[in-house]
Amino acid sequence: MSLGLPVAALLLAAMVVADFFVPVLPSATLIAALAGFLAGDAVLIAALIAWAALASWLGDLLGYRVLRRTRARMRRPIGPGEAVRLELKLRAALRRRPLGTTVAARFLPAGRTALAWTAVVTPDYPHARMSAVAAVAWACGMVGAGLLVGGVLGSGLVSAAVTACAVAAAGAVLGRRYKGAWPGARGRA
Numbered sequence: 001m002s003l004g005l006p007v008a009a010l011l012l013a014a015m016v017v018a019d020f021f022v023p024v025l026p027s028a029t030l031i032a033a034l035a036g037f038l039a040g041d042a043v044l045i046a047a048l049i050a051w052a053a054l055a056s057w058l059g060d061l062l063g064y065r066v067l068r069r070t071r072a073r074m075r076r077p078i079g080p081g082e083a084v085r086l087e088l089k090l091r092a093a094l095r096r097r098p099l100g101t102t103v104a105a106r107f108l109p110a111g112r113t114a115l116a117w118t119a120v121v122t123p124d125y126p127h128a129r130m131s132a133v134a135a136v137a138w139a140c141g142m143v144g145a146g147l148l149v150g151g152v153l154g155s156g157l158v159s160a161a162v163t164a165c166a167v168a169a170a171g172a173v174l175g176r177r178y179k180g181a182w183p184g185a186r187g188r189a
Contacts, residue, residue, distance in 0.1 A: 009051060016052060017059035021066075023110035027056075028142050029167045033160035035146025040155075045147070049139045056106070056135035064116045064127055071120050090118040094125045099133060106134035107141065109171050142167065 012030065019027040031052045038044045093101040094115075105111035112134075119127045146163050153159040 013051065013055035013058075016055035017062065020059040020063035020113055020116070023113055026164070026168070028138075028171065029164040031139065031142040032146035032149075032163045032167045035143040036150030036153075036159040036163050037155050039147055039150040045143060049136075049143050052142065053132075053135040053139035056112075056138055057132050060112055060116060060131040060135065061128060063113060064119060064131075067113075067116050068120045071117075086114075087118050087121075090114065091122050094118060094122050098125055098130050102130040102134045103137050106138045107171070145170075 012034070015025055015030060016027040019025040031048065035045065035048060038048060090101070102115060105115040108114075112131075116127070119125050145167055149163040149166060150159045153162060
């Protein structure tokens with residue numbers, strides 16, 4: 001038996017977990033591009049969704065624990081007033097619409113990290129449960145994007161490249177869209 005698939009699965013999981021701490025890692029584009037290559041194999045597609053969701057959820061839980069310890073050691077509140085206002089706005093959104101806010105944050109660049117940072121000081125927010133749902137939604141969305149492009153262009157490197165570019169562009173557009181929604185962020189790109 002070849003070690004190729006288990007090693008690839010572990011590397012994929014490591015990339016998705018690490019994406020919590022280093023949001024510039026292309027875990028979303030990787031998942032979507034892989035889905036395009038796996039088009040037509042329902043078992044592998046289901047395994048990819050489950051594995052990506054599990055890795056995303058584990059990354060969120062690990063990151064939450066690290067941020068909880070980090071915040072406990074802080075002697076002063078975080079930086080400029082704009083960052084504090086953003087955190088207060090996010091905390092209010094977590095209380096009003098915990099599931100919608102969590103799922104939306106999962107699709108934003110660095111959204112899951114910002115959400116966990118705020119969740120640490122929002123004791124009534126069920127982070128583990130909400131993060132699990134968001135992880136499944138994210139995994140399904142990324143695999144769906146890969147399958148869509150793979151269905152149109154066929155499986156191959158061109159499809160993977162188009163998928164990666166489309167997912168990266170969608171993340172950038174969403175990031176700019178939500179950046180403009182925060183107080184004081186208008187007029188800056």
